[in-house]
Amino acid sequence: MRFDVDSFREIADSLVRNKSRSLLTGFGVFWGVFMLLFMMGGGEGLKKSIESNFEGFATNTCILVSSQTSEPYKGFKEGRYWNLTYTDVERLRQMMPNMETITPTIASWGGSVVRGTYTASGSVKGVLADYNKIEEPKIKYGRYLNEADILQERKVCVIGKRIYNDLFPDGGDPCGEFIQVGPVFYQIVGVDYNSGNISINGRADQTVSVPLPVAQKIYNRGKVVDLICMTGKSGVRMSDEEPRMREILARQHQFNPKDKEALFIINTEQMFALVDNLFTGVNFLIMLIGLGTILAGVIGVSNIMMVTVKERTIEIGIRRAIGATPRDILSQIILESISLTLVAGSFGIVIAVQLLRLVETISLASGNTGGYQISFWTAIVAALLLTALGVVAGLAPASRAMAIKPVDAMRDE
Amino acid sequence: MLIELKNVNKTYNNGQPLHVLKGINLGIDKGEFVSIMGASGSGKSTLLNILGILDNYDMGEYYIDGRLIKGLTERQAADYRNHMIGFIFQSFNLIGFKTAVENVELPLFYQGVPRAKRHQMAMEYLDRLGLADWAKHYPNEMSGGQKQRVAIARALITNPKIILADEPTGALDSKTSEEVMQLLGKLNREEGVTIIVVTHESGVANCTDKIVHIKDGIIGQIEDNREHRASVFGTSTIMK
Numbered sequence: 001m002r003f004d005v006d007s008f009r010e011i012a013d014s015l016v017r018n019k020s021r022s023l024l025t026g027f028g029v030f031w032g033v034f035m036l037l038f039m040m041g042g043g044e045g046l047k048k049s050i051e052s053n054f055e056g057f058a059t060n061t062c063i064l065v066s067s068q069t070s071e072p073y074k075g076f077k078e079g080r081y082w083n084l085t086y087t088d089v090e091r092l093r094q095m096m097p098n099m100e101t102i103t104p105t106i107a108s109w110g111g112s113v114v115r116g117t118y119t120a121s122g123s124v125k126g127v128l129a130d131y132n133k134i135e136e137p138k139i140k141y142g143r144y145l146n147e148a149d150i151l152q153e154r155k156v157c158v159i160g161k162r163i164y165n166d167l168f169p170d171g172g173d174p175c176g177e178f179i180q181v182g183p184v185f186y187q188i189v190g191v192d193y194n195s196g197n198i199s200i201n202g203r204a205d206q207t208v209s210v211p212l213p214v215a216q217k218i219y220n221r222g223k224v225v226d227l228i229c230m231t232g233k234s235g236v237r238m239s240d241e242e243p244r245m246r247e248i249l250a251r252q253h254q255f256n257p258k259d260k261e262a263l264f265i266i267n268t269e270q271m272f273a274l275v276d277n278l279f280t281g282v283n284f285l286i287m288l289i290g291l292g293t294i295l296a297g298v299i300g301v302s303n304i305m306m307v308t309v310k311e312r313t314i315e316i317g318i319r320r321a322i323g324a325t326p327r328d329i330l331s332q333i334i335l336e337s338i339s340l341t342l343v344a345g346s347f348g349i350v351i352a353v354q355l356l357r358l359v360e361t362i363s364l365a366s367g368n369t370g371g372y373q374i375s376f377w378t379a380i381v382a383a384l385l386l387t388a389l390g391v392v393a394g395l396a397p398a399s400r401a402m403a404i405k406p407v408d409a410m411r412d413e
Numbered sequence: 414m415l416i417e418l419k420n421v422n423k424t425y426n427n428g429q430p431l432h433v434l435k436g437i438n439l440g441i442d443k444g445e446f447v448s449i450m451g452a453s454g455s456g457k458s459t460l461l462n463i464l465g466i467l468d469n470y471d472m473g474e475y476y477i478d479g480r481l482i483k484g485l486t487e488r489q490a491a492d493y494r495n496h497m498i499g500f501i502f503q504s505f506n507l508i509g510f511k512t513a514v515e516n517v518e519l520p521l522f523y524q525g526v527p528r529a530k531r532h533q534m535a536m537e538y539l540d541r542l543g544l545a546d547w548a549k550h551y552p553n554e555m556s557g558g559q560k561q562r563v564a565i566a567r568a569l570i571t572n573p574k575i576i577l578a579d580e581p582t583g584a585l586d587s588k589t590s591e592e593v594m595q596l597l598g599k600l601n602r603e604e605g606v607t608i609i610v611v612t613h614e615s616g617v618a619n620c621t622d623k624i625v626h627i628k629d630g631i632i633g634q635i636e637d638n639r640e641h642r643a644s645v646f647g648t649s650t651i652m653k
Contacts, residue, residue, distance in 0.1 A: 006522060318508060322520045323495020324491060328523060
């Protein structure tokens with residue numbers, strides 16, 4: 001086999017001779033590679049953009065919600081309601097040493113927030129000062145609620161981004177201003193710009209956060225809390241802690257610790273795992289479709305090469321008659337096949353990369369996340385894969401070409 | 414003897430076995446200009462394929478320059494063809510997407526001769542055949558006679574021991590046929606090239622120095638034709 005300028009000129013000659021055919025055949029491969037890489041990049045970008053929804057949300061978090069019991073236990077009937085209380089918080093704090101933060105919240109839904117002539121819809125959330133460990137606020141103006149606000153039960157609040165935008169269309173620092181929710185006026189101490197899409201008891205950007213004791217009193221909630229949010233210390237797996245939480249609360253509230261319905265535990269660890277699984281599935285599909293398309297393209301190349309070889313019987317016969325060895329013919333056909341797939345595939349790679357760059361630019365310009373571009377090594381692997389597929393595509397046509405006897409050239413067409 | 418055939422037999426086994434060559438004995442010396450004549454089905458094409466190492470034979474022996482040509486691998490056969498034999502075909506068999514000069518270069522490409530050297534040699538040969546101006550033209554831009562001359566240049570370029578011409582005038586008009594035959598004669602006389610022409614035209618055979626008649630797979634008569642006076646219809650044959 002000779003690898004020099006001449007071999008490549010031979011190949012270029014025969015590919016260029018049938019421009020439209022080479023083009024159409026190559027298009028199959030081009031499209032396959034383009035689809036695969038573009039979808040891979042798109043999938044990755046989508047994953048990044050979904051992950052950005054968890055922004056400002058501790059990944060090691062679980063949330064406890066009380067619910068109806070589903071089993072009779074200790075003389076109680078099934079279907080009994082029970083409530084989490086503030087004492088549960090204290091109890092958990094003492095008995096769960098692996099937890100970093102344990103903090104309750106209560107919420108009052110669907111109120112309107114008023115400032116002068118401006119109105120916004122939002123919900124009131126009663127929280128403690130350490131709630132910022134659960135949902136990390138992005139403080140734009142002022143500060144978050146602090147221990148003093150809680151202890152002195154001040155009627156102060158931190159408002160979300162949408163409420164701020166609705167009530168203060170002119171912008172500016174709203175701290176010190178008063179807003180009215182229901183009958184009560186609260187003084188604004190801070191603005192939270194967090195707009196992650198995960199939220200507990202309402203979206204962060206439509207929430208008015210007030211000190212928990214204030215909310216408890218105003219909304220007549222007594223010692224009852226809606227949710228208890230917890231974050232683990234680093235390295236603690238929340239799913240390992242779950243049984244202990246159930247044990248503690250079940251003993252106190254007299255329900256079966258094995259009754260999963262009585263105490264509902266939302267574990268973000270599981271949610272992240274879910275998203276990961278989802279994208280494993282999506283990536284698998286992308287691979288399946290992309291590789292399938294490439295394969296179809298490569299089979300197209302193989303098919304066309306078969307036809308080409310058939311057409312070139314005489315030419316190949318002549319070459320054999322004047323001294324080409326079967327190996328010369330083999331290498332020529334296989335190199336033709338590789339060139340066709342590789343050139344077409346490279347176009348696919350280049351165009352996919354350019355298009356992903358465009359998508360990334362648009363996405364970043366409109367304030368979304370980027371991360372759409374495929375990596376350099378993905379491109380290299382794609383190119384290597386194409387070379388290998390080129391060889392495979394060339395095998396059948398090449399073996400047919402090798403079977404051509406020089407005598408065939410002597411026969412009249 | 415440059416070429417020696419001893420009792421060469423060939424049978425085709427496609428369905429009904431067909432015994433085509435039934436013991437061919439033939440010797441051809443260096444520098445001879447020979448024609449092999451026969452009707453279609455007489456076995457002359459088969460004989461040519463065997464002479465050109467394009468096909469194998471079942472029995473007997475075939476020597477080129479004292480070397481036994483038998484049981485070769487595809488690779489050896491390709492190598493011998495490349496170095497020892499130049500082919501001229503009836504339908505020219507030039508490669509359509511290559512220019513005249515590229516066609517002439519092709520045997521040297523398979524010998525691994527570097528590009529520049531190859532090009533220079535091809536130009537030399539085209540020049541000798543009066544086609545230097547046509548070097549950059551494609552076969553479909555040339556007349557039949559020109560194409561056959563390109564093919565002759567391609568056959569000559571490896572400086573082979575034998576030129577095998579299969580009906581070299583079959584696709585040409587009578588005037589061009591004569592020119593081509595004269596060209597072959599001139600190459601034979603002036604450069605001592607051994608040329609074997611296979612034909613069924615007695616006029617073509619008459620241009621050669623020796624006429625081998627083949628009939629039904631055996632050699633009938635070997636006519637000395639140095640006077641070029643063979644009858645137009647041959648002697649004791651029923652051919653045209």
